[in-house]
Amino acid sequence: MAIYTLKTVQHLPVSLDKAWDFFSSPANLATITPSYMGFEIKSRHHGEKMYPGQIIEYTVKPILGIPLYWMTEITHVEKGKYFVDEQRFGPYSLWHHQHHFREVEGGVEMTDIVHYKIPFYILGDIANALFVRKQLTGIFTYRKKKVEELFGAGLID
Template sequence: MKMYLLQQEQLLPLSLERAWEFFVHPGNLPLITPPDLGFRITAELPEKMHAGMIVTYTVTPFLGLAVNWVTEITQMREPYFFVDEQRFGPYRMWHHQHTFRETPRGTLMTDLVHYVLPFGPFGRVAAPLVAKRVRGIFEYRRTALARELGFPP
């Protein structure tokens, strides 16, 4: 089993509280997800995120094929971090840790994503394409956050 890693940082020129306020609202997730991913939340969500919260949605990551994805917010320490983990979906394993740290220039947000692809050796063959797609999703989010939160990209 091969585990892959994506680590990305983004400086948000906002206070820690303002950055957290955006991310704690699960309804903001579609605003920072690429439209071509076909992201659609399929169940009602609470206004604010909490540990134990289940999020169900569909995505169309490749070839227009819709995939159900279920994640759980497994850990949360406001306003410093939260973790979402796949319970059902396109990956064999997905663990995404979001951390927020106040700096003199704003809030440094770090994403640490560990994932394992399904289908054994066939998954490993697709790994470069999947890694490119995952990086693209996070690059889109970088620009979308600037747009949604009102600062230059």
């Protein structure tokens, strides 16, 4: 019944404004999610930019192509610095995802910090050890490669 943390850091050779514009738009989530996840936004009113209180509904297919409904809320936004999404309904007992941005020499340092908990007590811990952590790591590895394709690799990675 543990709470797990996943942290990734990526450097982008772009301005803070360009990075923020891209990552604060829900429409770009599908672009940086592996196609095998079957990610699809279902919200009709998700808005062009994230704002506190925003609800984003989508489906994902993380296991055997079975669609799962997921609802997150954008709980905190400080433009150009960070935003936080938290699961309101979905596959995790806890999902708290921080997205941080800061200007550095040569571009932007982007840091993702995810705290998550799998349901079903010890079975969830076993599932995390067997495949959930690997799958999450794979999603962030894909995201890093896709972002490099879109913006280029950071000079300090």
